[in-house]
Amino acid sequence: MSVYIKEKPEHLDECLDSLKNQTIQPSEVVLVQDGPLSCELIDIINNWKNQLNIVDVILEENKGLGQALNIGLKHCSYEIVARMDSDDICVPDRFEYQLEIIKKDDIDLVGSWVSEFHTDPNIHTSLRQVPSTHKDIIKFAQLRNPLNHPTVMYKKSVIQKHGSYEDVLYFEDYFLWLKLLSNNIKMHNIQRPLVQMRAGPNLLARRRGLDYIRKELNFLNLSLERNYIKISSYLIGLLIKLPIRLLPRSPISLVYKLLRKTN
Numbered sequence: 001m002s003v004y005i006k007e008k009p010e011h012l013d014e015c016l017d018s019l020k021n022q023t024i025q026p027s028e029v030v031l032v033q034d035g036p037l038s039c040e041l042i043d044i045i046n047n048w049k050n051q052l053n054i055v056d057v058i059l060e061e062n063k064g065l066g067q068a069l070n071i072g073l074k075h076c077s078y079e080i081v082a083r084m085d086s087d088d089i090c091v092p093d094r095f096e097y098q099l100e101i102i103k104k105d106d107i108d109l110v111g112s113w114v115s116e117f118h119t120d121p122n123i124h125t126s127l128r129q130v131p132s133t134h135k136d137i138i139k140f141a142q143l144r145n146p147l148n149h150p151t152v153m154y155k156k157s158v159i160q161k162h163g164s165y166e167d168v169l170y171f172e173d174y175f176l177w178l179k180l181l182s183n184n185i186k187m188h189n190i191q192r193p194l195v196q197m198r199a200g201p202n203l204l205a206r207r208r209g210l211d212y213i214r215k216e217l218n219f220l221n222l223s224l225e226r227n228y229i230k231i232s233s234y235l236i237g238l239l240i241k242l243p244i245r246l247l248p249r250s251p252i253s254l255v256y257k258l259l260r261k262t263n
Helices: 009-020 039-052 065-074 094-102 134-141 156-161 172-182 201-206 210-225 231-244 249-262
Strands: 029-034 054-059 080-082 109-117 126-128 153-155 187-198
Touching (some): 009 039, 029 039, 039 054, 065 156, 065 172, 080 156, 094 109, 134 187, 156 172, 172 187, 172 210, 210 231
Parallel strands (some): 029 054
Antiparallel strands (some): 109 126
């Protein structure tokens, strides 16, 4: 996982507590400090360091999620690596379920659904469902991100062999999934939520505006250039998805709710 200065200490504490409460404990937690952190965040990390065997990777300046994860991946001692966001919460049997799937010979990456909440993890506001089979994941990926990034568990060697995360800001994970799918890397999504994700108004705010449109356009252009998506998917992105980013927050919130209900 990567942590940066804007993270709330209490959220990081809840996140790490959910890792400690796993039915199968992680052998290590590689935690990348992406730039200088507050004293409160450092205190939380130090409090958990021995309980979770935290491998502390300290970056002097903020690199952004993609670069931070690539650096962190190099410090992972094991072949099977689970991703986690520092403000989300794992359900207790997350790793147990995923290990059962990823140990199968033909699966290199496994994710799951997420349940979203605003402030109280026990009050779910929506459910982001993603397709189960590799065939359906390929189809889904042409128009929408087919994996919930904070839920994935993957084989380190496979990710590194294909260049890991690239500098495609806001879309580092989606671009990686498209790249892996184009190289016939087998994926699977468990059909239940294994991670509780914070998805309040701030999340929607980050997914609108001209800056986000520029980043999404860059993502679409690169994906088309490398033949990761079809021209029809590219045009749908230009004509439908990008204009939505200019809507006020309330209409965008409605769009997200409708998408959650229908998938």
